[in-house]
């Protein structure tokens with residue numbers, strides 16, 4: 001079924017080009033208003049200065065400033081993040097005119113000022129100084145963990161001793177607004193939280209922003225971004241609008257998705273973080289069906305998409321939230337702010353359609369994939385857009401632990417989706433037809449890979465140790481079929497990879513990460529999901545850290561040394577499999593030379609795993625740095641291997 005669904009993605013690849021120059025020729029008053037949603041959730045995993053840079057990079061879009069409103073949702077309810085945004089608002093008054101006057105392309109100040117330029121103009125030099133001061137102030141506040149209340153008494157009064165990220169009233173602050181001068185609006189939103197009330201993580205945050213922005217600006221176009229995804233291309237909105245406002249294609253067109261690209265990946269991408277398969281290769285395939293899947297960030301939506309199928313508008317419970325209403329009151333007006341606070345309340349959604357028929361959908365930890373799927377099922381289409389200069393750059397996890405945790409969350413989310421009432425296998429195939437339906441099954445099948453991977457990582461090896469054959473012998477004709485199928489699959493995978501501009505080393509790392517994921521993320525994802533269905537656990541949205549680690553850690557990443565810190569039992573299965581395979585490999589070699597047993601598929605498989613596991617052995621015995629595998633894990637893996645070998649004895653002998 002993996003093959004069937006992968007194949008439907010190969011049927012009709014589509015490559016597009018758009019002509020933003022033509023769009024610019026239109027008079028500015030015809031440009032639609034744009035609301036940008038940026039989500040953040042934790043000031044320590046998502047440094048406020050990073051959020052500020054993302055905010056500044058979109059405020060500085062090459063688009064009429066008075067038409068842009070940037071809403072930042074802070075699920076961390078952090079005064080540090082608010083402080084950083086206040087600083088960003090002040091700095092934007094200098095930064096935006098500078099970018100537009102000099103046609104700067106890198107509109108994230110951090111990126112721009114880290115360019116090594118020998119010829120800064122005096123103006124740039126001053127601005128750089130100003131930026132560094134902003135950065136110092138923000139980082140100082142983050143270091144000491146609080147904002148000096150005396151300096152801004154009225155703003156930070158709310159953060160008293162009762163305030164925690166899980167328990168606090170809704171906070172909405174207009175930090176910059178375009179009624180006095182021509183600047184984008186900047187609004188800080190932290191929805192109300194009460195520990196006992198479910199808040200649905202990012203999907204809940206986005207629905208809050210949908211309502212708050214409805215009350216304030218209600219722009220017809222919405223851009224959603226994760227806080228680490230800064231703009232790298234000031235013309236991006238125009239590229240998206242080429243589709244969203246083209247009357248020839250825009251009926252039923254719900255969103256325009258840009259690929260996720262990442263900054264600062266090491267040379268051979270050891271953790272396979274580029275993810276070009278999901279974010280690029282497959283997208284081109286989906287584009288030939290109903291359109292690309294939604295990947296959570298870098299996506300321009302038609303606001304109407306959140307309110308029912310293209311032909312059947314579902315009105316929300318309040319008239320003020322209707323997607324077609326013109327919001328013409330000043331955003332700082334008392335009535336507007338009061339209503340905005342109200343719709344950001346944590347009980348507001350009670351007995352409404354939010355999360356089920358309206359807005360982002362609840363029920364899966366991959367709310368992006370799930371919501372995109374439900375919207376496609378309603379009959380909306382989407383488009384994939386890849387301008388020559390990448391539209392956005394984000395950050396990827398820099399430690400194996402973070403990579404593996406992130407994908408474990410994804411696999412739990414995919415399982416939640418696969419077993420829900422709206423599973424792509426049943427509901428999806430019915431409402432989307434065969435090919436798109438299968439396309440959506442593709443990812444849902446991912447977590448199940450852990451089953452064959454575990455079996456193939458253990459059984460043939462045990463058989464090898466006890467001299468039993470599970471695969472056909474070389475003299476058998478089936479032997480060559482096995483070889484042909486596995487080599488064939490690998491060659492096809494490699495060629496896909498190389499065609500998208502990958503290298504052989506990257507591909508090798510990528511296939512190794514498949515094995516690692518299968519034995520960690522997918523493995524524990526299945527377990528967590530099972531526990532969840534049995535009501536024994538409630539997996540949450542564990543935010544991936546985007547903070548730069550210490551120097552040692554950065555060095556390891558640069559040198560492509562696997563980083564297993566902080567050690568956790570998530571590494572146990574793969575370490576066990578590595579040890580067992582080494583065992584089997586040695587005993588197989590012994591059999592080969594001492595007994596002349598001949599080459600077998602079992603031995604070839606074990607050697608393949610051993611070659612893939614070299615970094616694990618190294619981390620177990622040779623390394624001394626903090627990123628090595630902890631003794632406890634190695635010890636447990638040893639014990640488990642023994643148990644498996646003993647178990648194998650009873651099973652196979």
Ligand SMILES: O=c1ccn([C@@H]2O[C@H](COP(=O)(O)OP(=O)(O)O[C@H]3O[C@H](CO)[C@@H](O)[C@H](O)[C@H]3O)[C@@H](O)[C@H]2O)c(=O)[nH]1
Pocket residue numbers: 039040041042046073075200201202205225226227228295296297365366367368406409410413541542543544545
């Ligand atoms: O309760 C929460 C949890 C997370 N977030 C935000 O969600 C975003 C994504 O979180 P991250 O930890 O970066 O997750 P990733 O796994 O890196 O993100 C991918 O996968 C997610 C779904 O699992 C999608 O939401 C993302 O868009 C997609 O990039 C971040 O901006 C967070 O601040 C919230 O706003 N509230």
Ligand SMILES: [Mn+2]
Pocket residue numbers: 226228395544
């Ligand atoms: Mn992320």
